[in-house]
Amino acid sequence: MYQHLFGPVPSRRLGMSLGVDLVPHKVCTFNCVYCECGQTTRLTVARDEYVAVDEVLEELAHYLAHHPRPDFFTLSGAGEPTLNSRLGEVLAFLRRRAPEGRIAVITNGSLLDDPQVRAELAEVDVAMPSLDAASEAAFRRMDRPSPRVRLASLLAGLEAFRAEFRGEMWLEVVILPGYNDSAEDLRLLREALVRIRPDRIQLNTLDRPGTEAGLQPASREQLARIAADWGLDNVSVIASAPAAAPAEEGYRADTGVAILETLARRPCTAEDLAHTLGRSAEDVVRQLAALEAEGRVTSTTQARGVFYRLPGNGPPPGS
Ligand code: SF4
Numbered sequence: 001m002y003q004h005l006f007g008p009v010p011s012r013r014l015g016m017s018l019g020v021d022l023v024p025h026k027v028c029t030f031n032c033v034y035c036e037c038g039q040t041t042r043l044t045v046a047r048d049e050y051v052a053v054d055e056v057l058e059e060l061a062h063y064l065a066h067h068p069r070p071d072f073f074t075l076s077g078a079g080e081p082t083l084n085s086r087l088g089e090v091l092a093f094l095r096r097r098a099p100e101g102r103i104a105v106i107t108n109g110s111l112l113d114d115p116q117v118r119a120e121l122a123e124v125d126v127a128m129p130s131l132d133a134a135s136e137a138a139f140r141r142m143d144r145p146s147p148r149v150r151l152a153s154l155l156a157g158l159e160a161f162r163a164e165f166r167g168e169m170w171l172e173v174v175i176l177p178g179y180n181d182s183a184e185d186l187r188l189l190r191e192a193l194v195r196i197r198p199d200r201i202q203l204n205t206l207d208r209p210g211t212e213a214g215l216q217p218a219s220r221e222q223l224a225r226i227a228a229d230w231g232l233d234n235v236s237v238i239a240s241a242p243a244a245a246p247a248e249e250g251y252r253a254d255t256g257v258a259i260l261e262t263l264a265r266r267p268c269t270a271e272d273l274a275h276t277l278g279r280s281a282e283d284v285v286r287q288l289a290a291l292e293a294e295g296r297v298t299s300t301t302q303a304r305g306v307f308y309r310l311p312g313n314g315p316p317p318g319s
Helices: 053-066 088-099 115-121 137-143 151-164 183-196 220-230 253-265 269-278 281-293
Strands: 005-011 014-020 070-075 102-107 126-129 167-175 202-204 236-238 298-302 307-309
Touching: 005 053, 005 070, 005 253, 005 269, 014 053, 053 088, 070 088, 088 102, 088 115, 115 151, 126 151, 151 167, 151 183, 167 183, 167 220, 183 220, 202 220, 220 236, 220 298, 253 269, 253 281, 253 307, 269 281, 269 307, 281 298
Parallel strands: 014 070, 070 102, 102 126, 126 167, 167 202, 202 236
Antiparallel strands: 005 014, 298 307
C-alpha cells in the first residue's frame, strides 16, 4: 500500500488519475466549510516539506516500474499541495521519468501570488485552481482562510499565473447556497472570472458531507441558471459522476485496501466506491460490511445515502 499515491481512480475532470499527496491530513491555507477532508488542523501559509518528498519519489519510481501510465498524475493531498516546499522536485522527477505523462495540480490558488510557486507550477499541463468568492465577506465565511491570505492577493496571483502559464487553466467555482450565491456575490465572481480568463470555468457544488453540518448543495438547475446568467462561453456545470466506465487496466484488484485508501481522503457511499474503484456493488458492499464489523470504517446516513469514512477522520457528517 502506497502512503503518498492514490489510485488511479476515475476523476470526473481528468479521466484515470493517480493522486500524488504532497500534504498530510490536514494542512491547508483554508478551512472551507464544505471541505470533504474534514477540519484543517494546521492552518498555515508557510511552505515546508510536510510530506517526505524522497518517499514520494521512491513510490513514484515503484509505481512507474509496475503499473500502466494513468491519464494524469495529479498533485493534490488532504490540503493545499503547493504548501510542500519541494513541489518543484516532484514535477521535475515526473517530467524526467514519465515524459509522456500529463500532470495536473489541484490548488486553492492562495499561494499563486508567490512568483516561486508560479514558476514551479509552470511545469504542469493542467492547473486546476478554485475560486469561491470575490467579496472579502463571502471568502472569509466560506473558505475561512488563514488571516495571512488576502482576497486581493489571491485574485492578483490568479491573474498573474494566467498571464504567465502556457498550459490549460480550469478554474472551479463551488456554489454553496447561503454562502456565495447572492446576486452581488455572483456579479463580483463574474467580474473576477473575466479578469482571470481561465480556459474553462467549472461550476460545482457540495457532493458529500462537508466540514460543517447542515450545508445544502445547489441544485443542477441553479448551477445552470448561474452559468446562463454569466453568459460566458467557457462555463460548464460539472456532473456528479462520469458516465463512461474507465479503462480496465486502471483498476485496482485489492478492493479492501483501495476502499480504505479512498475513505482516508473523503467520505463515500458504496455506489461512489463501486464507481471509483471499478468494482461491482456487491463486492464493495461485502467489503464495507467486513470493514465496519472490524471497526475500520464507520457509516452515517445523509440525504444522498449512507456515507462511509474512517473512524476519527474528521467529524461525523451531520454532527
Ligand atoms: S476544500 Fe481544499 S482549500 Fe478548502 S480546506 Fe479543503 S483542502 Fe483546503
